[in-house]
Structures are given as structure tokens and as C-alpha cells.
Amino acid sequence: MHTPRCGVKDIVGHGEEAKRRKRYALQGHSSVRDSLMAPFYQRYKPNFKLHKDDILGIQALYGKRKEPVATSTTTTTTTEAPKGEKSTQKPIDGPDVSSDAPDLCFDSKIDAITRISNGNTYLFKGDYYWKVETNGLADGYPRRISADWDGLPGHLDAALTWADGKTFFFKGKEYWRFHDMRMDSGYPKNIQVGFAGIPSDIDAAFVWSGNGKTYFFKGKEYWRFDSKNDPPVSDRYPKPIKNWGGLPNSIDAAFKWENGLTYFFKGSQYYRFNDIDFEVDTKARPAFPRQTSIWWYDCKTSNAAQKRASLFGNKKPIYVGIMHNNMEEARVSASSSNVLEVDDTKSEWVKHGGVDDSSGISCKTNIELTILSIVITFVINIVFHCTAA
Numbered sequence: 001m002h003t004p005r006c007g008v009k010d011i012v013g014h015g016e017e018a019k020r021r022k023r024y025a026l027q028g029h030s031s032v033r034d035s036l037m038a039p040f041y042q043r044y045k046p047n048f049k050l051h052k053d054d055i056l057g058i059q060a061l062y063g064k065r066k067e068p069v070a071t072s073t074t075t076t077t078t079t080e081a082p083k084g085e086k087s088t089q090k091p092i093d094g095p096d097v098s099s100d101a102p103d104l105c106f107d108s109k110i111d112a113i114t115r116i117s118n119g120n121t122y123l124f125k126g127d128y129y130w131k132v133e134t135n136g137l138a139d140g141y142p143r144r145i146s147a148d149w150d151g152l153p154g155h156l157d158a159a160l161t162w163a164d165g166k167t168f169f170f171k172g173k174e175y176w177r178f179h180d181m182r183m184d185s186g187y188p189k190n191i192q193v194g195f196a197g198i199p200s201d202i203d204a205a206f207v208w209s210g211n212g213k214t215y216f217f218k219g220k221e222y223w224r225f226d227s228k229n230d231p232p233v234s235d236r237y238p239k240p241i242k243n244w245g246g247l248p249n250s251i252d253a254a255f256k257w258e259n260g261l262t263y264f265f266k267g268s269q270y271y272r273f274n275d276i277d278f279e280v281d282t283k284a285r286p287a288f289p290r291q292t293s294i295w296w297y298d299c300k301t302s303n304a305a306q307k308r309a310s311l312f313g314n315k316k317p318i319y320v321g322i323m324h325n326n327m328e329e330a331r332v333s334a335s336s337s338n339v340l341e342v343d344d345t346k347s348e349w350v351k352h353g354g355v356d357d358s359s360g361i362s363c364k365t366n367i368e369l370t371i372l373s374i375v376i377t378f379v380i381n382i383v384f385h386c387t388a389a
Helices: 012-024 052-062 301-310 327-335 363-388
Strands: 112-115 123-127 128-133 158-161 166-171 174-179 206-208 214-219 223-224 253-254 262-266 269-274 339-342 350-352
Touching: 158 253
Parallel strands: 112 158, 112 253, 158 206, 206 253
Antiparallel strands: 112 123, 123 128, 158 166, 166 174, 206 214, 214 223, 253 262, 262 269, 339 350
16 A cells, blocks of 8 residues: 555655646656656655656657757757657647556546455456555556456446455446456356346446345446346336436446445546435535545645545545544444345335335434434433432
């Protein structure tokens, strides 16, 4: 793991800032962490030397120096950019001299994300994948999908992992099954073979933390899949995504994070879902949706953007994988103990355990009534003892 950068006060001398401003006038950001043009500020380094990536980047614009610089005269020459080794930096309004790996800090939209059986979380975009940690993206990424996930194509539609350790990837009308990072034999297969009733070209797939069931999203609709049922998809589906309070249509990806909560991603933003209220978590501060690049990828942002991202001004962002206060822990605990389950179209969400949804009493109302009952009982006992005395 590396030290979080989001919200950390920059310790930069005037010399560092001057060098950065001058470099940025010539070049864009670099994806190399030790480069002067990496998209985040670095602490002061004595005896600073340019990284090779910085040198390659500027040479890609102006070429290598042919002769030592004369001190008495000023000479301007134009040379051809060197061939062969390339910099990862992008000159502004110049040719793209970087690799084809996408930069998540500038384009945070993803194809799929899932947490596999070994506890690692991976996100996928195009032909590349990244490992996600609680304080940002792990070092050494991105890597090509083909290099580590033998047989798995790029540009995936969705991914999900079941409790038995099997991970499924979906693309078009096919799916692939893996255990950790090794594909099982006999794949890919047609979606209708293993997931009858689920359409092709899905947007997202996940196991919802509220009831442990598998859900598939596509466009404005969603399906619930249960392999123990026959058929595995009820004829009551598909249903409108608007049932999931606050979620937009055409979700890009979704998964259950290590804190037990479900997260949805669309474009440059993400949403955390409140299983008890069955809606996007509106009680959180800052509110959802939030910027994925800042809160998940640990990308550096300007001070102004940092203030806009937080309702508390300069307060540091809260990383998604860490519990920070008793209220948050209580919410997660309540989510686990009051498991919700899809029942029927009359009342979409009821408490697991046979509560009659026809009463019209929600899970939240049930809790409030229980607390009220305890308070009334307490008051009656006090009155009784006072009277007896």
C-alpha cells in the first residue's frame, strides 16, 4: 500500500512549483509516479533529478540535444523526435506519445469491477485491469488482461463473484468462469446455458449485500437470478431500475466491497447503496454520487475541487473501504442483521423471515415502532414504581 494523497497537505517548495509550472507549459501529465509530471504533487526531494520519463517526454517534442549548449550565443534548432522508446507523457495539443493504456485519473469510466475469492478487488477497462486497494490503486498497474487472465477478452460488459469463489465475466452473449485468475475448462459458454433468462449485452452484474441474491442490470431494467429456483429468473422480471431509489439507468458496473456494502458506478461517478432504506445513501457527507477518480483511484485534485468534493471544506475524503465512526458501523451492522429480500410486486422489499408485506409496514417503520414500544414500557415501569412507593 502507499500513503494516501487525497486531502493531504502539499509540502512543496517554491522551486518545485516553479519547475512544475514550467514543465506543464510544455507537456501534459505522466503516468509514472516518480516523474515530475505525474498528476499529483510530490514532497520536496533534495538533489532532485529528472526521471527518465521526463527526459523522454521533452525529447519527444524537441529531440535530443546534439551539441553542448553554448553560453555566449543562443541557437534554435529543429530536430526529428527520437524513434523507439516513448514517454508516457502527453504533450498538450501535440501527438499522443503515450501507450494505449487509459488513464483513470482523466477518464474514470470502467467496464467492470469485482472482488474475487482471494480478497483482491480488480477493475477492468478496455484491454487493461487494475488492482484496487483501500487507499487507491495498487502499484504496478495497469496490466494487460491477456497477460494474467488467460483466455479472457478485453472490453467486458460485467463481472461478479459468488460465495463459492467462482468469478464470472460477461461480454455480449457469452460468459467466462474463473477461480481466482485461472479460467475453468469448457468456457466461454452462451449466457442462456448458465444464466437462463438473463439477456445478452448486460451493463452490470453483482451480488447484492442486502439479500445475497444475484442481480443483472441492463438499460432501464434489472433481473434477479437465483440458481436454486426453477426457472432461475421469475416471470415477474424484468423490473424498472427506478425501484432502486436514486440509481440512474445504464449503470456501468457494480459490486460488493469488503465493507459489505454495494457500490454502483456510472461514468465518472459512483453511488453507495443503503440496504435498509433501499436507496442511494443520502445520509452520507459528502453526498452521493461522488467522483470515482478521487475516492477510489486516489487521484490528486486541486484545492478548489477538493473543497467542492467535501461539505466540510478542507476535511480529508473518507476512503470507501474503512469504517470511520460508530454511525457508519451501526449502519453496516443493521444492514447485516435486517436482511432484505425481494418478495413480490405488491411490496418489493420485506424483512427476511416471513413478515407479511401486505401490512404496508416497512423495515424502517418496524424498527421505529420497536424503539417506541421500549420507551413506553420504560415510562410505565417508572410510574408504577413511583405509585407503589
